[in-house]
Amino acid sequence: MKLLTLAAAAAAITLAQPVNAVLYDLPFKGHNFSDNEKIYTRDHAVTTSQQYGYDFSGRRYDFDNSRWTLVNTSLADYDAAPTNNKHTIYNKSIYAMRAGKVVGCWRNAPENPRPKLAGDSGTTKPWLHTKFKDGYIPGGGNMLWVEHADGSRMLYAHMTPGSIGQNLCPHNAQYFPTPKGSTPEVDYVGVAPAQQAVISKGQYLGRVGNSGSSTGPHLHVHLQNSSGVGQPISFSRGIATVPDNTKPYGGPWVRFAGSSIPAGPQLIWAPRSVSSNYARHAVKAEAYQSLFQHLADSGFKISWLDGYNVTGKVFYNMVWQPSDIGWRSYHGRSSASYQTVFNQAIADGYVPVHVDSHITGSGPRYSVIFEKKALATLARHNLSYAQHVQVMEQAKDLGMRPVSVSVVSSGGERRYTTLYHKQPVGNWTMSSQLTAAAYQNKVISEKTAGRRPIYLSSYVHLGNVNYSAVFAQFPLKTWEARHGQTSAQYQNNFNMLGTQGYSVDVVAGTDGLNAHRFGAIWTK
Numbered sequence: 001m002k003l004l005t006l007a008a009a010a011a012a013i014t015l016a017q018p019v020n021a022v023l024y025d026l027p028f029k030g031h032n033f034s035d036n037e038k039i040y041t042r043d044h045a046v047t048t049s050q051q052y053g054y055d056f057s058g059r060r061y062d063f064d065n066s067r068w069t070l071v072n073t074s075l076a077d078y079d080a081a082p083t084n085n086k087h088t089i090y091n092k093s094i095y096a097m098r099a100g101k102v103v104g105c106w107r108n109a110p111e112n113p114r115p116k117l118a119g120d121s122g123t124t125k126p127w128l129h130t131k132f133k134d135g136y137i138p139g140g141g142n143m144l145w146v147e148h149a150d151g152s153r154m155l156y157a158h159m160t161p162g163s164i165g166q167n168l169c170p171h172n173a174q175y176f177p178t179p180k181g182s183t184p185e186v187d188y189v190g191v192a193p194a195q196q197a198v199i200s201k202g203q204y205l206g207r208v209g210n211s212g213s214s215t216g217p218h219l220h221v222h223l224q225n226s227s228g229v230g231q232p233i234s235f236s237r238g239i240a241t242v243p244d245n246t247k248p249y250g251g252p253w254v255r256f257a258g259s260s261i262p263a264g265p266q267l268i269w270a271p272r273s274v275s276s277n278y279a280r281h282a283v284k285a286e287a288y289q290s291l292f293q294h295l296a297d298s299g300f301k302i303s304w305l306d307g308y309n310v311t312g313k314v315f316y317n318m319v320w321q322p323s324d325i326g327w328r329s330y331h332g333r334s335s336a337s338y339q340t341v342f343n344q345a346i347a348d349g350y351v352p353v354h355v356d357s358h359i360t361g362s363g364p365r366y367s368v369i370f371e372k373k374a375l376a377t378l379a380r381h382n383l384s385y386a387q388h389v390q391v392m393e394q395a396k397d398l399g400m401r402p403v404s405v406s407v408v409s410s411g412g413e414r415r416y417t418t419l420y421h422k423q424p425v426g427n428w429t430m431s432s433q434l435t436a437a438a439y440q441n442k443v444i445s446e447k448t449a450g451r452r453p454i455y456l457s458s459y460v461h462l463g464n465v466n467y468s469a470v471f472a473q474f475p476l477k478t479w480e481a482r483h484g485q486t487s488a489q490y491q492n493n494f495n496m497l498g499t500q501g502y503s504v505d506v507v508a509g510t511d512g513l514n515a516h517r518f519g520a521i522w523t524k
Helices: 076-081 185-191 285-298 336-348 383-395 436-448 487-499
Strands: 037-041 054-063 066-069 094-095 100-106 142-147 155-158 202-208 219-224 239-241 266-269 278-286 302-309 313-322 329-331 353-360 363-371 375-385 402-410 413-421 427-432 452-461 464-472 479-485 504-512 518-523
Touching: 037 313, 066 100, 076 100, 076 375, 094 302, 100 185, 142 202, 142 313, 142 375, 202 329, 239 285, 266 285, 278 285, 278 487, 278 504, 285 302, 285 313, 285 329, 285 504, 302 353, 313 504, 329 336, 336 353, 336 375, 353 375, 353 402, 353 413, 363 402, 383 402, 383 413, 402 436, 402 452, 402 464, 413 427, 413 518, 427 436, 436 464, 452 479, 479 487, 487 518
Parallel strands: 302 504, 452 504
Antiparallel strands: 037 054, 037 266, 054 066, 054 219, 094 202, 100 142, 142 155, 155 219, 239 266, 278 313, 302 313, 329 363, 353 363, 375 413, 402 413, 427 464, 452 464, 479 518, 504 518
């Protein structure tokens, strides 16, 4: 086994990827990072074994100072006391990039006392632990060498003490019994075949730290073949963008699935684990596209999208599910742009499964979700009430039922964007001009009649909050509904109902208020 210490970052590496390259997961999961936190990397040193490696640190967008920063506190606070735990990446969970077995490791070495600072002596290296400088700690600090089925090996280096479990690493000592040099490092960190733990892709390995030959909290990874020659790493998923202090949400994001991370400094958004349901509310319009790309890259598809306006600013609510079909979606389109993408999607074999409208200072805007499947649909947008009634009667004649009935108030008039499907839902009712009290009564009466809410949107018309809702007999589900909720009230209900096994299907913001208010439907 050839074990090499971490080297400094250097010039860019570009390499054409082999057609049938093994794909690796990123060693992080997106759900462990907030929206304004991202992984950061740049090109690594050009050495025989590490030339295709990565040093992963983190960046947080500091809205107060309009910049991406590597620390989770103010720079003044960091400069006054530069500790490891003030780095954005510090203590983030690390996951296996590929299945394999642990052939080398160390787990309890103490961390370096602090990150390296500008002006530190390159001779005395005060940022390094004295025991490392004396040769008693491996170059990778707390680390794992994982050997894959093809004989290649991945190094995961510089983790926090004790975060690598004993089930993965049998070495419990803090230090080597004698300094490395006279005794090869491999003799201490190597794991006997009988003790080599088997790991699966995506398994938790440890946490990001600052141990061994490290200048600050980060994760070093590199892949090498059995001869110690570095190999390029192709990733299964992930999106990247060049850091830009004027772009708090990043972008343009580039998907690098099937290839290496783009060269040079990059912010990385690792995919999150796919769950049965993922919902967000009150997402700022300027943040929506980045989050959309992240979730699509992660393997989700969007099933609900609701735009709304609060004090002149647009926000989006959304629900995502595992992607199991071809799909596409568009948001915030003008009437002409909406019609263009709509026509193209139909020509490409897609059908609309959800439509939405919301008001802006430039007039109504439209959003739509398409799926690639055979389904009879009827969709219209920007209808007057009289036109809406005509389309509804046409849909009834065709045996269709309402899916979306989105209403905006524009120029003192209600304008309708509607979608109908030819799918059995039993008997159904639809109302689009309900007051809050009328909607509450409607929910109660419909429940008595054996119908449940399947669609909800809310808008302000002539100063009054109105609700548009569809109730249907099928599919039969246990359900809960709320309306007129503040963000905190909605979040509390979301959390409470989630613990009871409910998933949110619909979350709608009232379009045109000066405060956020939400209605929602949960089912199980």
